[in-house]
Amino acid sequence: MARRAARRTESGNFIAGHWLPARSGSSFESLSPARPAKVVGAFPRSGREDVDAAVSAAGKAFRAWREIPAPQRGAKLREVAALLRERKEALARLMALEMGKPLVEARGDVQEAIDCAEYYSGEGRRLFGQTTTSELPDKFAMTVRCPVGVCGIVSPWNFPVAIPAWKIFPAILCGNTVVFKPAEDSPACGEGFVRALHDAGVPAGVVNLVQGLGEEAGAALVHHPDVRLISFTGSCETGSLIAGACGQGLKRCSLEMGGKNAQIVMDDADLNLALEGALWGAFGTSGQRCTATSRLIVHKKVREAFVRRLVTQARKLRIGDPLDSMNHLGPLVNAAQLARVERYVAIGREEGARLRCGGKRPSAKALAQGHYFEPTVFDAVKPSMRIAQEEIFGPVTAVLEIRSLEEAIETLNGTSYGLSSSIYTRDVNKAFRAIRDLEAGITYVNGPTIGAEVHLPFGGVKQTGNGHREAGETALEIFTEWKSVYVDYSGRLQKAQIDVQA
Ligand code: UN1
Numbered sequence: 001m002a003r004r005a006a007r008r009t010e011s012g013n014f015i016a017g018h019w020l021p022a023r024s025g026s027s028f029e030s031l032s033p034a035r036p037a038k039v040v041g042a043f044p045r046s047g048r049e050d051v052d053a054a055v056s057a058a059g060k061a062f063r064a065w066r067e068i069p070a071p072q073r074g075a076k077l078r079e080v081a082a083l084l085r086e087r088k089e090a091l092a093r094l095m096a097l098e099m100g101k102p103l104v105e106a107r108g109d110v111q112e113a114i115d116c117a118e119y120y121s122g123e124g125r126r127l128f129g130q131t132t133t134s135e136l137p138d139k140f141a142m143t144v145r146c147p148v149g150v151c152g153i154v155s156p157w158n159f160p161v162a163i164p165a166w167k168i169f170p171a172i173l174c175g176n177t178v179v180f181k182p183a184e185d186s187p188a189c190g191e192g193f194v195r196a197l198h199d200a201g202v203p204a205g206v207v208n209l210v211q212g213l214g215e216e217a218g219a220a221l222v223h224h225p226d227v228r229l230i231s232f233t234g235s236c237e238t239g240s241l242i243a244g245a246c247g248q249g250l251k252r253c254s255l256e257m258g259g260k261n262a263q264i265v266m267d268d269a270d271l272n273l274a275l276e277g278a279l280w281g282a283f284g285t286s287g288q289r290c291t292a293t294s295r296l297i298v299h300k301k302v303r304e305a306f307v308r309r310l311v312t313q314a315r316k317l318r319i320g321d322p323l324d325s326m327n328h329l330g331p332l333v334n335a336a337q338l339a340r341v342e343r344y345v346a347i348g349r350e351e352g353a354r355l356r357c358g359g360k361r362p363s364a365k366a367l368a369q370g371h372y373f374e375p376t377v378f379d380a381v382k383p384s385m386r387i388a389q390e391e392i393f394g395p396v397t398a399v400l401e402i403r404s405l406e407e408a409i410e411t412l413n414g415t416s417y418g419l420s421s422s423i424y425t426r427d428v429n430k431a432f433r434a435i436r437d438l439e440a441g442i443t444y445v446n447g448p449t450i451g452a453e454v455h456l457p458f459g460g461v462k463q464t465g466n467g468h469r470e471a472g473e474t475a476l477e478i479f480t481e482w483k484s485v486y487v488d489y490s491g492r493l494q495k496a497q498i499d500v501q502a
Pocket of ligand 1: 291
């Protein structure tokens with residue numbers, strides 16, 4: 001991302017059904033991480049006025065949208081799913097170009113959005129409430145879900161289509177309207193996504209797009225008095241600022257933040273399977289997933305053999321142009337992210353961890369321009385080291401040795417995060433104890449820490465989140481308010497707690 005005033009704006013904000021430049025006329029560029037000299041596009045560098053216009057459009061659209069029956073709102077999502085499927089390849093290519101994940105993974109990202117649209121389209125025929133008995137005669141009691149209002153959606157670059165989808169689809173299915181601020185590293189993906197919604201027939205004003213920087217457009221959205229809810233995925237630092245602002249403004253706020261996910265490998269595990277899982281979990285998306293396997297907690301009896309094979313396989317992973325399907329790892333998203341990963345490698349070395357492979361940029365000349373980094377394995381890592389505690393968000397994994405399941409669980413739980421976790425074992429008793437005792441929102445048995453499916457709750461404990469769960473049915477709890485309804489058909493005044501006394 002380069003911050004400069006561009007001569008012209010090629011792409012727009014999408015407000016009340018119109019593509020518009022920023023009111024200030026300024027813009028920013030999105031650069032391809034594989035070839036940063038290549039400009040993917042210029043996008044409005046929006047400010048408060050643009051956010052005001054978008055929130056006002058969303059507020060107006062809310063009045064009509066909330067009254068459309070939910071099954072019809074769901075039907076729109078079915079059309080969105082169909083159009084996303086048609087555009088899957090184009091969106092995936094744009095994604096690989098703009099944020100650098102390999103094409104095959106980019107297709108998976110769009111597929112996750114399609115799955116989400118289909119899942120929530122069905123939810124339009126449910127949105128169930130409860131009925132219950134009243135304590136008074138001739139009185140009916142029930143609960144209904146109501147939309148919250150205008151929702152601000154602030155999403156990251158690492159899943160630039162899937163994450164906006166799993167926020168925006170349940171939001172609009174529930175009758176809310178949205179102002180969406182994509183990450184400044186993936187504005188073209190954000191725009192492509194919103195274009196698909198519009199072209200599929202989502203009415204003007206229901207989903208508005210405001211491009212820009214977090215501290216400008218993002219901050220204006222979070223502080224806007226007419227925004228009732230913020231849904232954010234990103235770093236703990238930003239999430240904490242957003243939570244503070246939402247606390248002050250008494251807004252509903254759903255946060256999904258960092259992880260320091262670990263895969264446990266017990267001595268009775270299928271080591272081939274555990275190895276495959278570790279490679280995919282640690283180095284898929286170059287480790288730039290909230291769910292990435294950034295720690296491997298391996299039993300002493302198998303650690304050396306496991307690490308040796310891991311290193312051999314990691315060295316064989318092909319790094320290069322994400323648009324070339326032969327490559328397993330694309331570049332990191334930007335220069336700052338690359339510098340962060342390099343800094344953590346230096347920290348790991350200083351702390352006395354043993355670098356077993358990677359730790360540097362690839363030497364191939366053809367890759368010199370891009371923000372590439374080699375798959376990196378640190379061994380002899382102690383739980384107290386920073387590389388075992390802090391989220392790196394790159395292709396770096398830390399191996400910690402344990403001697404028992406108890407020690408494995410204690411080690412896995414010993415960070416401030418709790419998103420995803422995994423255990424490889426053939427012992428059903430160990431598996432169930434792990435399921436019970438691992439402090440995480442997600443636990444996989446004999447699978448890697450990545451690969452969550454859209455119909456199950458997604459989110460984490462401790463500093464990973466603030467108690468909400470996205471995706472699945474639980475997302476409805478974020479995007480609706482409960483209303484309790486009492487219907488008295490007795491024809492007289494009845495007084496709860498007074499007419500009836502136990
Ligand atoms: C994220 O990294 O923010 O489970 C989301 C997974 C994906 C979602 C990751 N389905 O890895």
